[in-house]
Amino acid sequence: MTKDFNLKNTIEALLLSSDEPLSADRLYKIISNKENITKADILDSIKGLENDYKSKEIEVSRVASGYRIQARKSINDYLNIIFAEKTPRYSRALMETLSIIAYKQPVTRGDIEAIRGVSVSSSIMRTLSDRNWIKIIGYRDVPGKPAMFSTTSEFLNYFGLERLDELPDLPDIKEPKNLDLELDDQSSNQNKESSIPKSMLN
Amino acid sequence: MTKDFNLKNTIEALLLSSDEPLSADRLYKIISNKENITKADILDSIKGLENDYKSKEIEVSRVASGYRIQARKSINDYLNIIFAEKTPRYSRALMETLSIIAYKQPVTRGDIEAIRGVSVSSSIMRTLSDRNWIKIIGYRDVPGKPAMFSTTSEFLNYFGLERLDELPDLPDIKEPKNLDLELDDQSSNQNKESSIPKSMLN
C-alpha cells in the first residue's frame, strides 16, 4: 500500500463526499485502482468507522444501494432551525413553466418545450402538481396522447385571483419597464433581494 | 449543558448536514437555542475538529460564508472517478465576464463590454446570477440607471476563498515605452465615429 494510505479514512471521506450511497463493491473498485486491498478490508474499515462514530452525532447507515453516513436523530432540533431559516426559491425554469401553463393552458409538455426551447424536467412538473397549482385536464388526441395541463383553483387562490382573466395582461415585450412600474403597486411583499430583475439580463 | 451533549460532535454533524458553510455566529445562534454555550466554545470546538482531522482525509475549510468540511485533495483521484461526468465547464467568455466583475466591482454591463470589446450575452449574466455568483448591488446614477453588479460570498465559497483579496493578483498594466500614453481611466468610451469608407472593409 502507498505510504500514509489509510483505508478507513479514505472510505470515510468518499462516503462523505459522494451524493449517493456507495456499496462495498463500488468502494472496492474505486480504491483498488490505486491501492492493493481486498473486499474484506473494505468491510473491516466500515466496521471500524461504525465503531469510531459510536460517540458521535453521525452514523454509518446501510441502505439498499450501499453505505452512507447520516446525521443522528439527536441533532434534529438544530437541523430544524437550519432548514427553517432558509427561504427557498423556485428556479427560473419552474417559474417560466408555470407562467406558460397559466397563460397558454391547456398545454402539453411538448407545448412548453416548444416555447422554452429546452426540455421540461419531471421534477418541475412534480413540484407544480405537488403544490396543487397544476393538474392534468386530459390527454390530447394526437399520437402519444400527451397529457394536457391547466392551472387549478388553488393556483388562483394563491394569487388572490378569482378568475384566470384577472391575470395581468401580457406585458408588451418591447417595453418591459412599464410593466415593472405597473406591477410594483400590486405586489404586496416582495423578496427581491437576490434575484436580478429580468429586464437587466437582456 | 444537557447530559451527553458534546459540542464538537454537534458542530461536526451540523457542518456536515448543512448544504452551505456555517459561520461561527450562525452555529452559535443555532446551538445556543438549546445549550448554554459561548461563542468561544464554538471556536474551541472547531479548533478541536481541525485537530481531530489532521490524520484524516477530510478537513475543515474556512470560506467566505463560514466553515465547511471538505475532502482533502489527496483523495481527489478517487472522487474524480465518482464524479466523472458531472463537472460543468465554463466558457472563456463567462470566466472573463466573471473576472471583470470580481476585480472591478461594482460594474455595469457597459463597463464589462467596454473592457471585453463585445456585448455581454444575456445567457452569461443569467448563468452567473442563477449560480448566485453575482448580484445587483445598486444602480449607477447616470442616464438609464444601469444596474451595478458585484460578486457574492457564494462565488468565493465556490472557489474555496474567504476574501476577495485571495484572488490571484490582477496583472499590472505594462509601462508604455514607445507611446505617449496617458493611462487615465477614461478609456471606456471609444465609439468614435469612423470616416472609413465601407470599401475598405471589403
Added chain:
Amino acid sequence: MKTIKDRNKPQQSEMPFAIVDGEQITELPKDLYIPPVALQVFLDAFEGPLDLLLYLIRKQNLDILDIPIADITQQYVDYINLMKELELELAGEYLLMAAMLAEIKSRLLLPIFEEIEDEEDPRAELVRRLLEYERYRKVSEEINELDRVERDIYPSSVETAQFEQPLVLPDIQLKELVISFQEVLKKAEMFSTLHFTKEPLSVKERMIKILEKIENEDFVRFEDLFDLKEQKIGLVVTFLAILELMKELLIEIVQAEEFGTIHVKTLIEK
C-alpha cells in the same frame, strides 16, 4: 486571401486557437478550400475583436506597445473578409474594430504638424484597450485554474433526508409570474417561428370549464354548455371556446339526425 498564409508565418511556437475533432489547429488552413466548420470554430475561439487582435499580435511576437498598424490592420481585415466570404455571421464589433484600425492607419499616414504636438499617438487608445483587456483575459485564465467546487473541492456532507424536515414552500409573487412569462415571450421571439397572439383568457378558461364539465359524461347536450344567466358576451365566449376545442380535436360534436339534438363528446381519453 492568398496572402494570409505568407504573412502569418509562425515565428514562435503557437497556442492552438482551435481544436477540431481532437486536433489542434494552430494556423488557418492553407488550402484554397477552407472547411467552413474550421472557420466557425476559429471564430468561436475568439472572444471578440480585441481577442483576435491580441492573437495576431502575440502570434508574431510583436510589441503591443508599438504595433505596426498597417500590417495588423491588413491581417485583421483579411481575417474578417475570409469570414465574410464564408458567410459566417460576424458580430458587429468585429466590423467596428476594422473601421477603427483603418482610421488609426489613416491618421498615422497624415503628415504631423508640429503645432499639434499635444495630440496623442493615434494608436494610444487601442493599445490602452488591448492592455486592459489582456489583464482580465490573463487573470480569468488563472481563476479558471483555481480549485473549485465540483472539480477540485468536494464538500463533505451527511444525509439528512431521513428527518421529517419542516416543509417550507417557496413564496412567489404574481409579478414574478408575469415577468417569467414576459421572459418566455422574449425568448420565444428569438425563435421567430413561434407566434404569440393575445388571446382573451376567458376563452381559455371557458375551454377548461367545458372540458371539466364533459369529462365524465358520454354525451352532453350542446345547449347545456351554455349558462343562459350569462350575458351575451358570456355566451359568445362559451361558443368560441367550443369552436376552439373542436379545432384542437379535444371535443367532438355529434348530431344523430338532421335538426336533432346536438351533443358534445370529449375526445380526451382518461
